[in-house]
Amino acid sequence: MDRTVVNLQEKFSRLTEHWAPRVIAEMNDYQFKVVRLQGDFVWHDHPETDETFLVIEGSLRIDFPDRAVQLGPGELFVVPKGTRHKPYAQDEVKLLLIEPRGVQNTGNEGGDRTAANDIWI
């Protein structure tokens, strides 16, 4: 067994780009990803899967068509599959994302906010 301990802050310290998820660990066919967010993202959904947001630092708003939720450090939210959502961070947020391998950050929306997938840090 060659797996190592993953320190979240050490991973964030090597990541400067915004909206660029980086894989830090895998559990079965799921991935843990660190990502720095700042500003507004695009509306999208993931038709095939739920997606988990766990805020490590900062304050994250997730907008839905009919409501919004606000997450602080140590707060977790599972966006149900097929639910349109748009993350927004007024100030920078450090986020842990958990979702199946292969999920695109923009769902099926495409566009220039689509990040390269499956890149480890």
Add this chain to the structure above:
Amino acid sequence: MDRTVVNLQEKFSRLTEHWAPRVIAEMNDYQFKVVRLQGDFVWHDHPETDETFLVIEGSLRIDFPDRAVQLGPGELFVVPKGTRHKPYAQDEVKLLLIEPRGVQNTGNEGGDRTAANDIWI
């Protein structure tokens, strides 16, 4: 969509028992569980699945037959499926566990350390 924001510390504040995992959220067929650990557990493995440990507070050692890893706050480790392991916490640890629904805390070992499964908090 009736899902709510889950605050980890609020969940821990309502959990006093040790070695009693409590479900706080589900993502597809996976569960997020809070658990307080103190002292020694039993050797076991999960033949069907990986299991993720994310330490929220305290210092956790996980023993394997040929090595041990030490996890502090903000550190994550994925125990590979079928790998025998034994968690140990000298002082109390607050832990977030992530694994598929239905996984028993003692694997197939059984015994009096086996916790009730699928209990939400």
